[in-house]
C-alpha cells in the first residue's frame with residue numbers, strides 16, 4: 114500500500130507549521146514585544162545579583178491572607194514581616210493565592226518601593242472556575258460544548274480576580290482525562306482532544322482578554338505539562354507510562370492550543386512521564402516546549418514538585434532536585450523555596466550555568482513586563498472595581514446561563530421532564546436537596562458557600578405554590594441517617610414525583626481525591642432503591658465531579674440529569690431546566706461506563722483485532738469484559754433535549770478528494786417535538802486502514818444548532834487534510850491516502866448517519 118506521498122507529507126508539515134503561528138500567539142508576541150522593553154530588561158538583568166535572580170524565580174504562598182492554605186499540603190508558616198523582608202531583599206518575586214487588595218498592595222510596595230531594583234511582584238492564584246462568582250466546574254462547563262461560553266466565564270473570573278490584585282491564574286487545566294477514577298478529571302474538559310483543545314484556547318483567551326497589559330487581564334497557565342491525566346490506574350500523582358505517539362496525539366494538543374491562543378506560562382506536572390518526572394524532564398520542557406513549539410513564556414513547577422524529585426527517587430537531595438529542575442527547564446519554583454536556597458551556590462560552583470538562570474529570569478521579567486507590571490504595579494488593585502465589578506448582576510446571570518447549559522439529560526422516559534410548574538407535588542430528597550456547601554465544587558477558594566443558591570431555594574423560587582414541595586435529606590453523602598430512609602419513603606409516597614439529588618460531595622473530586630470505585634456511595638444507593646419501591650416517578654439529579662457507573666434504581670429512574678457542581682447559581686439553573694424554562698442542551702464530555710471496572714473507558718479507543726459488536730451478551734474471543742459490553746452506558750457526546758430530534762438526508766460533496774481539497778458532509782436535523790431544542794451535532798471520523806491502528810471514532814468537529822418546534826436545518830461540516838492527519842510510526846504528523854468513514858451523529862456511539870470517502 115502506498116503510504117505517505119510527498120505532497121501529503123508536505124501538507125502534514127504545513128499543518129505543523131500552522132501550529133507555530135496561531136493568531137493568539139501573534140498577539141502574545143505583541144504583548145511580549147512590549148518587552149521591546151527587552152534591552153531595558155537586559156540592562157536590569159545585568160544589574161542583578163545571582164541571589165536577586167533566584168528571587169525572581171521563586172514563588173511562595175502569600176503570608177498575608179492565604180486563601181488557598183487548605184488546598185495544598187501545609188508548609189511551615191512564614192511570618193508576614195519575614196516575607197516583606199524577603200521581598201525587600203529581592204529574594205522573592207511572586208506569591209500565590211492571596212485574597213486581598215491590602216495584602217497585595219503591601220507586598221507590591223515592598224517590591225517596587227523598597228527593594229534595590231524595584232522589580233514588581235507577580236500575584237498568582239488558582240482562579241479555576243470563577244473568583245467570587247463561581248461558575249460550573251470546568252468539566253461541567255465543557256458539557257456545554259460551547260467554547261465561547263467558556264471564554265465568557267473565564268473573562269468574568271479574570272475581571273473579578275484582577276480587581277483584587279491578582280494577575281496570573283493557574284488555569285486552564287487542560288489535562289485530557291480518560292480515567293474517571295482520577296479526581297482531577299473535574300478540573301479539565303474531559304476525554305476528547307478536540308473539545309479539550311477548543312476549551313483550552315477559549316479559556317486562555319478569556320483570562321488574558323484583549324491585551325495582557327490591561328488592568329483586567331490575567332496571565333493564563335495551561336497545566337499540568339504534561340500527561341498528568343494519564344496517571345496509572347487513575348491514582349493521583351502516579352506515573353504516566355505512555356507511548357510518545359499517545360502523548361503527542363492525545364495529551365499535548367490542548368497545551369499547544371493554549372499556547373497558540375497566547376498563554377505565556379505553563380506549569381510542570383507532578384508525575385513522571387515514562388520514568389522521568391515532568392519537573393525534571395528536558396525532553397518535555399526543552400525539546401517539545403521550546404525547540405518544537407517555540408514557547409516564549411515561562412515554566413513554573415507545581416507546588417513543591419521540584420522538592421518531590423527526592424521522593425521520586427530521582428534526586429539524591431533537595432540541592433540536586435533544584436539543579437535538575439532548573440537544568441531541565443523549570444524557570445520558576447513554586448512553594449518549596451528550593452531555588453532561592455540553592456541556585457546561588459549551584460551557580461557559584463558551576464553546576465548550573467548562569468546563562469540558564471539568566472534565560473529563566475529574562476522570561477519571567479518579559480512576562481511581568483507584558484503584564485504591564487513595570488508601568489502599573491498597582492493597576493490591578495482597584496477597590497472601586499472590587500466593589501462594582503465582582504458578583505455583578507451580569508456575572509450572576511452568566512453563572513446561571515453557564516450552569517443551565519452544563520446540565521446533561523441522560524434519559525427522559527415518557528417525557529417525564531419538564532415537570533409541570535403548577536399543581537405537582539414534588540418530594541425533593543437526598544443529601545444534596547438543600548444546603549449551601551457542596552455547590553461550588555473543587556477549587557473555589559475565593560467563593561463563599563453562603564453566596565450560592567441551593568436546590569431547594571431554586572425550586573421554591575420557581576414554583577407558584579411552594580407548599581407543594583417537601584424537602585427530606587434521606588441520607589448523608591457517605592453515611593445513612595437515623596430514620597432517613599423512612600422519612601424519605603413517606604415523603605415520596607405523598608408526592609406525585611420524586612426529585613432525588615444524589616452523588617458525590619465536593620471533597621470526592623479534585624486533587625488527591627481519586628476513587629477506586631466510581632459508583633454512588635452505598636447509603637445513597639440504598640435510599641434510591643427504597644424510594645423507587647414506592648413506584649413514584651423519579652428524577653435523578655446527579656451531583657458529580659466525574660463520570661460515574663450508575664446502577665440499580667438510579668439507572669432505572671425515569672429521568673436523569675447530570676448536574677455536576679454548578680456553582681453560585683446551582684438552584685435556579687436546575688429549576689430552569691427541571692421546569693422547562695430552558696431545555697437541557699449539555700453533552701457528556703466524558704463517557705459514563707457500564708460498570709466501574711471498565712475504567713479507563715473512552716470512546717476513541719483504538720481498534721482491536723477482535724472487536725466486539727457491543728451487544729449485551731459477552732462475546733467469546735472478542736474484546737469485551739465478562740460483565741459488560743465494550744461500549745459506554747452513556748457515551749461521550751450524549752445528551753437529550755426536550756425536543757424530538759431526528760437526523761436524515763446525509764450527503765457528501767465527493768466520494769474522493771485530494772490532500773488539498775475540502776470535503777463537505779451535510780445532514781438535515783429536524784425537531785418534530787413541541788419544544789425548542791439546542792442540538793449539538795457532532796462529526797466523527799475513522800481512518801479505515803492506516804500505518805497505525807487508529808481509533809474507532811474520533812470527533813472532528815461539532816456545531817450547536819437551535820431548532821424551534823417543527824424546524825429543520827441543514828448542518829454542513831468541512832473536512833480537510835488537517836482533520837485526517839495523525840501521529841505516525843515515526844511520531845511525526847502524517848497523512849495517508851486511503852478510505853475513511855465519517856458520521857454525523859448525536860453522540861460518539863449513536864449510529865448517526867454515515868458515509869465513506871477516499872483520500873487520493
Ligand code: BGC
Pocket residue numbers: 181184185239283336415416624
Ligand atoms: C496543584 C496545582 C495548583 C497548585 C497551587 C497544586 O497542588 O496541582 O494545580 O495550581 O497546587 O495551588
